[in-house]
Amino acid sequence: MSSVKELVERGCLTSIPSKFVLAQNTNDLMLLGGGGEEEIPVVDFSHFSGSAKQQAKVIQDIGYACQQWGFFMLINHCMPENLVDEMLKVGQTFFELSEDEKIEYTGKPLFDPVREFSQEYCKRARDIAGELLKGISSSLGLEENYINKEMEVEFGLQLLLMNLYPPCPQPEVAMGMPPHSDHGLLTLLVQNEENGFQVLHNHKWVPIKPLANSILVNTGDHMEILTNGKYKSVLHRAMVNNRATRISIGTAIGPPLERIVPPAKALVDTEISPAAYRGIKYREYIELQQSNELNGKSCLDRIRVDVS
Ligand SMILES: O=C(O)CCC(=O)C(=O)O
Numbered sequence: 001m002s003s004v005k006e007l008v009e010r011g012c013l014t015s016i017p018s019k020f021v022l023a024q025n026t027n028d029l030m031l032l033g034g035g036g037e038e039e040i041p042v043v044d045f046s047h048f049s050g051s052a053k054q055q056a057k058v059i060q061d062i063g064y065a066c067q068q069w070g071f072f073m074l075i076n077h078c079m080p081e082n083l084v085d086e087m088l089k090v091g092q093t094f095f096e097l098s099e100d101e102k103i104e105y106t107g108k109p110l111f112d113p114v115r116e117f118s119q120e121y122c123k124r125a126r127d128i129a130g131e132l133l134k135g136i137s138s139s140l141g142l143e144e145n146y147i148n149k150e151m152e153v154e155f156g157l158q159l160l161l162m163n164l165y166p167p168c169p170q171p172e173v174a175m176g177m178p179p180h181s182d183h184g185l186l187t188l189l190v191q192n193e194e195n196g197f198q199v200l201h202n203h204k205w206v207p208i209k210p211l212a213n214s215i216l217v218n219t220g221d222h223m224e225i226l227t228n229g230k231y232k233s234v235l236h237r238a239m240v241n242n243r244a245t246r247i248s249i250g251t252a253i254g255p256p257l258e259r260i261v262p263p264a265k266a267l268v269d270t271e272i273s274p275a276a277y278r279g280i281k282y283r284e285y286i287e288l289q290q291s292n293e294l295n296g297k298s299c300l301d302r303i304r305v306d307v308s
Contacts, residue, residue, distance in 0.1 A: 006099065009166075016168060016170050016173070016174055020174050021170075021174065040069060040071055040199065041065035041072040042074075042211070043062055043072045043074050044058065044061075045058075045074050045075065045078070059135050062132070063139030066136060066139065066219050066227075067232075069201055070199075070231065070234030071216065071234060071236070073211055073216055073217075074132075074188075074214060074216075075213070077214075077215055078124065078128065079124050079215060080124075083120060083121055084121075084190050084213070087117050087118065088192050088249065090116070090118075091114070091247050094113075094162065095162075095164040097111075121249075122251060125158075125253075126158060126253065129185075129186050129188060130153060133151075133185065133186065136219075140227060140230065140267065142264070142266055146264070147226065150226075151185060151259065151261070152255055153185070153253060155256050156185075156254050156255045156256050157184065157253075157254045157256065157257055158251065158252065158254075159251070161249070161250040162248075162249050163177065163238065163249075164246075165196065165238060165246040165247075167241065167244055167245060168242055169242055171240045175237060175238070175239060175240065176238035176239055176240045177238035179237040180236070181221055181234065181235055181236075181298060181300070182220035182233065182250075183220055183222065183254065183282075183285060183286050183299065184220040184222055184223075184252040184253055184254030185220055185222045186219060186223065187217070187250050187251065187252045188215050188217055188253075189217075189218075189248055189249070189250045190210075190215055190216070191247065192246060192247045192248075194243075194246035195207065195208070196239040196240060196241060197216065197238055197239075197248070198238075198239060199218075199235075200235040200236065201234070218236065220233050220252065221289075221298075221299060221300055222254055222282065222285075224277075225262070225277045226261055226267075227263070228264065228267040228268055228273055228275060228277070229273075229277075233300065235298075254282060255282050256282065257281070257283040257286075258282070259281070260279040260280060260281050260282075261279050262275065262277070262278065263275045274305075275305060276305055277303045279303075280303055285299065
């Protein structure tokens with residue numbers, strides 16, 4: 001079976017193969033229009049190093065965003081714009097390889113141009129995530145290094161994912177990436193100028209138009225577990241368009257694969273908020289999420305404790 005990209009490049013694609021057509025879902029949730037009814041929160045990273053008042057405000061903003069949205073747009077961060085541009089370019093170069101060439105790289109060290117920029121990109125993303133986790137710990141009333149230390153983030157899993165969505169002749173019946181939540185603690189996402197990302201908020205899909213040079217940040221399943229459900233891991237999806245190729249790059253930050261993550265003791269109260277999840281090894285959680293056993297259900301449902 002040819003890849004979607006190969007089909008597009010052959011130039012004769014007027015409708016999409018049935019394999020890619022979404023089953024009609026009459027219960028699909030409403031798409032919120034571009035009327036600005038709901039605006040994803042924006043967090044200004046420069047305020048982390050500002051006055052005590054600015055820091056307190058940014059911690060409050062992070063807490064609000066994590067609790068109400070599970071998403072925020074980070075601006076004035078220290079990820080150089082040209083590094084993001086280079087990453088998007090090398091991503092494009094990688095995707096331009098033939099399928100045979102890509103297979104040649106499978107399981108091998110990273111494609112050279114990707115490696116050149118990705119090391120620096122991943123290091124910067126990790127540093128930003130480390131700072132954000134301090135803000136998140138503080139917003140929960142925990143010591144600022146709590147999550148970084150407790151989750152051993154320094155030795156934790158970091159994944160780099162590049163996604164390419166070629167133009168689609170029938171965007172109304174296809175989807176770039178179906179609704180899902182992320183398994184880790186935090187994900188940082190950048191993209192080229194094409195939009196398509198949507199977040200589920202108050203039972204509606206909200207299209208996100210990232211501000212220039214911003215990073216889209218979201219809390220993942222392990223943040224929901226750790227915070228005992230206070231900060232949610234929210235469903236999101238990627239739509240396609242019929243005009244131009246969209247590229248996104250996600251960096252997921254999590255604990256080490258062997259770490260068992262239960263809710264933080266400080267956020268569990270046997271009377272008011274008993275532990276809502278049982279901890280399992282991060283590795284097992286990822287395996288469960290990637291298995292076909294979920295039938296469209298959230299992986300969190302598998303480890304949720306019935307507290308009723
Ligand atoms: O490409 C996008 O906008 C979505 C990417 C995403 O959600 C993911 O890689 O998990």
